[in-house]
Amino acid sequence: MKLKKFIFFIYSLCCVFNLLLAQKPGIYDIDNYINKLKNKNIGLVVNHSSVLNKTHLVDTLLSLSIDINYIFSPEHGFGGNFNAGEYVENSEYNGIPTISLYGKNKEIQDIYLQDIDVILFDLQDVGVRFYTYISTLHYVMEACAKNDVNLIVLDRPNPHANYVDGPLLDKNFASFVGMHEVPVVYGMTIGEYSLMINGEGWLQGSLVCSMEVVENIDYNRSSKIKYEIPPSPNLRSLSAILLYPSLCFFEGTVVSVGRGTNQPFQIYGAPFFDTNYQFIPRSNFGANNPKYNNEKCFGFDLRNYYLDNDVILDQINLDFLINSYRLAPKNIKSEFFNSFFNTLAGNDKLQMQLINNVSIIDIRESWAEDIKEFKLIRSKYLLYN
Numbered sequence: 001m002k003l004k005k006f007i008f009f010i011y012s013l014c015c016v017f018n019l020l021l022a023q024k025p026g027i028y029d030i031d032n033y034i035n036k037l038k039n040k041n042i043g044l045v046v047n048h049s050s051v052l053n054k055t056h057l058v059d060t061l062l063s064l065s066i067d068i069n070y071i072f073s074p075e076h077g078f079g080g081n082f083n084a085g086e087y088v089e090n091s092e093y094n095g096i097p098t099i100s101l102y103g104k105n106k107e108i109q110d111i112y113l114q115d116i117d118v119i120l121f122d123l124q125d126v127g128v129r130f131y132t133y134i135s136t137l138h139y140v141m142e143a144c145a146k147n148d149v150n151l152i153v154l155d156r157p158n159p160h161a162n163y164v165d166g167p168l169l170d171k172n173f174a175s176f177v178g179m180h181e182v183p184v185v186y187g188m189t190i191g192e193y194s195l196m197i198n199g200e201g202w203l204q205g206s207l208v209c210s211m212e213v214v215e216n217i218d219y220n221r222s223s224k225i226k227y228e229i230p231p232s233p234n235l236r237s238l239s240a241i242l243l244y245p246s247l248c249f250f251e252g253t254v255v256s257v258g259r260g261t262n263q264p265f266q267i268y269g270a271p272f273f274d275t276n277y278q279f280i281p282r283s284n285f286g287a288n289n290p291k292y293n294n295e296k297c298f299g300f301d302l303r304n305y306y307l308d309n310d311v312i313l314d315q316i317n318l319d320f321l322i323n324s325y326r327l328a329p330k331n332i333k334s335e336f337f338n339s340f341f342n343t344l345a346g347n348d349k350l351q352m353q354l355i356n357n358v359s360i361i362d363i364r365e366s367w368a369e370d371i372k373e374f375k376l377i378r379s380k381y382l383l384y385n
Helices: 002-022 057-063 133-146 190-199 238-252 319-327 340-345 349-355 360-381
Strands: 041-046 067-073 091-093 096-100 118-122 150-154 211-214 267-270 277-279 297-301
Touching (some): 041 057, 057 067, 133 150, 133 190, 150 190, 190 211, 190 360, 238 319, 238 340
Parallel strands (some): 041 067, 067 096, 150 211
Antiparallel strands (some): 091 096, 277 297
């Protein structure tokens, strides 16, 4: 009996391992898109994570004699080395102009698309509304639609694709960290999301973008995700990415999420907490001037929260936020939230619920109907089981 259990365990382990080896992002299905780029003028929306077999997509396409007119880069820049919110200048790569979509302009200007036939889009998203790559996607689609340029989206796995959670965005709080009326976690790959933007008429003037999605290979919503390249400077590990939708709310509070340490978005704290765990934020790669720079903070270490514990990731964890507000001294509570919190939440309701000690059950109930309605919209655009 024990031998049978052991054999079954080894078999299961091999199945998981083989699945990890088999699943690949759309960029690897090059036979599905290379012929659509030949003898065309191409623009790329890419960054440091756009890598195929350890070679950047730009270099791969150049080696195949593809004509690349422009490279367009999102927040954090083409090299992925700019801090969150940091202005990114235009530059060049291998003699190709690299145009920032996180500088003076967030939309591709018409002048750059005059001679472009196809835009190829490949960015590693993390499936959370306030992660700005889906806003960049929106503006790229809008520019392509205005200028009759075809768009090809190379899909990528999303570690939060298996669930939907969080408050729906109120349009009064729309910004670059939340453009669409979707929950914080919307449960879609970036390819699926692009289909939804198009299909729901969310582009300016109900424009429709001529586009297609190159799907992930051997991927499903419950697939284990392996990140070889961090998608941005402060999401350096799978642990940080899994915690991101829960911890990012702290960016709108007086609590640090560990920017300026080696564990951003895996720890949180502040000088006024009374705990054993401590850290000191300092200026580093990813945080030029972090919150509580050079001050000792006390807080919580979550590095192994989803990795070692039997914790199922199927919702945002509100306990971190609620407990932090309750632990804050009275003189801190009045200034606990800043104006950015409502922008991240996408409404002004969540802040008031936290201040008024509304239970987690009631908070979740307040957005349950919105999620139910959103799931009906979402279901029309899903590409994977």
